[in-house]
Amino acid sequence: MLSDPGMTIAEVAARTGLTAHTLRYYERDGLMLGEIGRASSGHRRYTAFDVAWIELVTKLRSTGMPIREIQRYAELVRAGDGTESDRLDLLRAHRARVLTQLAEVTDHLAAVDVKIGVYTDRVAARSLTSSALEDVDSSHDH
Numbered sequence: 001m002l003s004d005p006g007m008t009i010a011e012v013a014a015r016t017g018l019t020a021h022t023l024r025y026y027e028r029d030g031l032m033l034g035e036i037g038r039a040s041s042g043h044r045r046y047t048a049f050d051v052a053w054i055e056l057v058t059k060l061r062s063t064g065m066p067i068r069e070i071q072r073y074a075e076l077v078r079a080g081d082g083t084e085s086d087r088l089d090l091l092r093a094h095r096a097r098v099l100t101q102l103a104e105v106t107d108h109l110a111a112v113d114v115k116i117g118v119y120t121d122r123v124a125a126r127s128l129t130s131s132a133l134e135d136v137d138s139s140h141d142h
Contacts, residue, residue: 006037006045016054023054030071031057033078063098 009020016023023044027036033053037045046054060070073090076083 005039006047007051009044012046012051012054015051016058018054018058026054026057029067031067031074033074060094063094064101065094069094
């Protein structure tokens with residue numbers, strides 16, 4: 001028996017923000033590097049290595065890497081030494097796509113910033129106009 005019993009699926013879900021369903025899907029669909037260990041009860045037990053891999057898969061997914069590419073990447077990692085060049089090609093291609101997306105999002109953010117500037121100026125102008133009118137009104141009260 002292992003001295004470290006590993007983490008339960010609920011613990012991994014809480015740590016990663018994924019659902020238990022998603023974690024089972026990752027295992028079933030070939031996204032994990034190996035079999036997830038089981039306790040004598042049959043419940044899944046995740047090692048620190050499993051969790052680190054899940055966190056990487058989550059980052060790849062959140063940057064838009066398709067499931068098929070993650071499956072391919074996992075296959076290459078499982079294949080071991082000699083696949084580094086293919087892994088590098090896959091990750092470089094993904095990085096290029098992420099950089100393109102980042103440039104697009106940065107451009108979109110600039111448009112949002114322009115609108116924020118327009119409305120900030122309008123609100124400030126109205127505030128100044130309101131203050132000026134209040135000053136005029138209060139001067140007539142005396």
